[in-house]
Amino acid sequence: MSSWVEGAAGSAYDADNLPYGVFVREGEEPRVGVRIGDFVLDLAPIAAAEMLDVHAVFGEPTLNEFLAQGRPVWDSVRTWLVGLVSDETERDLVEPNLVPLDEVELRMPFAVGDYVDFYASLDHASNVGRIFRPDAEPLLPNWRHLPVGYHGRGGTVVPSGTPVVRPSGQRKGDDGPEFGPSTRLDIEAELGFVVGTGTTLGDSVTADAFADHVFGVVGLNDWSARDIQAWEYVPLGPFLGKSFATTVSAWVTPLAAFHHAWVDLPGQEPEPLPYLAPGDTSGLDIDVEVVLNGEVVSRPPYSAMYWSPAQMLAHLTVNGASIRPGDLFASGTISGPAPEQRGSFLELSWGGTEPFGDGRTFLEDGDEVVLRYTAPGTGGGRIALGEVRGRIEPAR
Template identity: 60%
Template sequence: MTDASALDLPGDDLFGPDNLPYGLFSPANAGPRDTPAGADGRPRIGVRYGSHVLDAGAVAAALGSPHAELLQQPLLNPLMAAGRPVWQAVRAELRGWLTGPDRRDTVARHLYPLSGVELRLPFEVADYVDFYASEHHASNVGRIFRPDSEPLTPNWKHLPIGYHGRAGTVVVSGTPVVRPQGQRKPPAEAVPQFGPSARLDIEAEVGFVVGTPSRLGEPAGLDAFRDHVFGVCLLNDWSARDIQAWEYVPLGPFLGKSFQTSVSPWITPVDALDAARTEPPARDFPLLPYLDDSAADGHEPGGFDIRITVTLNGRKTAEPPFSSMYWTAAQQLAHMTVNGASLRTGDLFASGTVSGPDPDQLGSLLELTGGKGPFLADGDEVTLTAWAPGPSGTRIGLGAVSGRVEPARTV
């Protein structure tokens, strides 16, 4: 495994004791990457600490933790379903084990170098919802797709627009991205064509993972966010813009989005981002009461100051600021349950593309190129990384999410 020196992290490490994100790991070459468990993989819950992974279940059992059974499960869902008091208790235990001097040798025996493990999809995805929460992104896309109309639809500033995606195509970082095929209609053609997407794109997003479920018919309000949302991750909702442009009227995204969504293997607890809380941008219209998150009503700031970096083939292309998002994750949760829709453990909802007001802050190639391209070529690799302010001037890292494009597979 390793020795106790792995516990001695520099103060500027992005994955220090103020972070402690959860993941799922197994020995390398143990099976498919996009499954939370495999017959030969012996998956186990891990907590990232610097450049190592702590076998949370093994150390919990060794130290007699009352939460050992939850931490010995082959995926995060049972821990996520246990609720916030348990999340807080487990987090406090982990922090104590990793930073306290009295159990140092025991903890060190259960550390694995990141280079020696296979990271897996950390939770079983129940439902997936993708939102459209950036005013800058929505305006840019509106001008490209609907040049003769107002960039924003009339409802955009009154409710968080979203759509239901495909939970079964959410995969862990590193899973190859097979170029999708579908119908696409170039403007100069009279009828649609079928073939591989020629306008394959990225969407730099932040995802939120639901832990505690809710009852059918009972909405979750703004102040229920911390009780229901277990953690946060980076997310790339790959998009086929040519397929999307032909199909999205009138019912919205379908095949242009559903082929693959990549998530980080690390889920950062919501409580780790307390120092990154920030007020969202000023609202242009009064909000209905169930969405009104004004500080005057006693609500905590709903935004998060998360700084994202997008790299294409190792070259930085954009730095989208999550603090610029018009709609917050708490508002998204409130809106998607206000009609009585229930939450399930493992539900994933995403922010939509994160874009800021400046040219180097755009979270999609569609925006970065003004809709003209170039878009992704076979062999291209995209990586999203991010950090957020932590306590006492530290930084909290969000686990990276990467994917490399592979050629389309013929029907």
């Protein structure tokens, strides 16, 4: 079903997409909106006029109150929204509340609670293993048995467009530890999953309950200082090499928009343990573009990922760790089997030994990286996730 909104029909932001974000106009408070075409639909006044029970959540400066409402409310609001933008009889109500995108500033769409980053790509994990352990098995013994992950820093998750300051830290030098700005600054093209309904401490989420707890999806760039990371990560894993910035898209695409994008996983061998085996182990047919200073340098396919989003959530909570509205977990770097499908510069340059593009290995000051995502929509075309954009500023 297409929208009557000017320019929306047949676009990547038609009525089958409708991602949520938070916007602000000059002199006004930030509040929740939905993207349709090149407009933001201001939800608060329309929901109040139509006396929706949850109208107050759309006047909030983050999506968190809406996320907490749960799947039945998310689905009913989506049905209402599709009707608003596709039914011509709603035009008089809706049109005054359509705001051109170029008149608004987009804010961080949700307040991040806990942030967990996984390592769910077989191709990425294998490439990294070959780069750093060329004479050993690429995968460590646990990798095919569980979704490996680490807890990140929620306070440094920022919205698309936020500048990224080159981090400083310790790294291994020829004569011992050195301190200074990272010289091996990298990207990781990922997908992020935004939690809606939370759980009680001690409870877990089964794989088949994924859609009851996850509201939607964001594009995500897990910026990485490889030299700092390499020196610090043994024995406890990533720390300062990751915690300085993680960028997410300003739009959260609801799971309902991906109804036609679910695909089978490439296959898992050996069979996972029972808590990871049942339920929805589907992957997602999402294409990614990595753009460096205007040039596409890689096209990673999310459909190649080994571990599914449902399995990641099941593993995250199997020990009784609770989740809350606004929690975020990410897929880890998305990489496919082909060289042009690698989702990090570490892989594209094979550890800095094989320059790519215009002779690049790692990020330089002034570089701008944009991640773009598309998926099959329910209307027969393709929908777009919000882009993830960041420019590198010199170390301070």
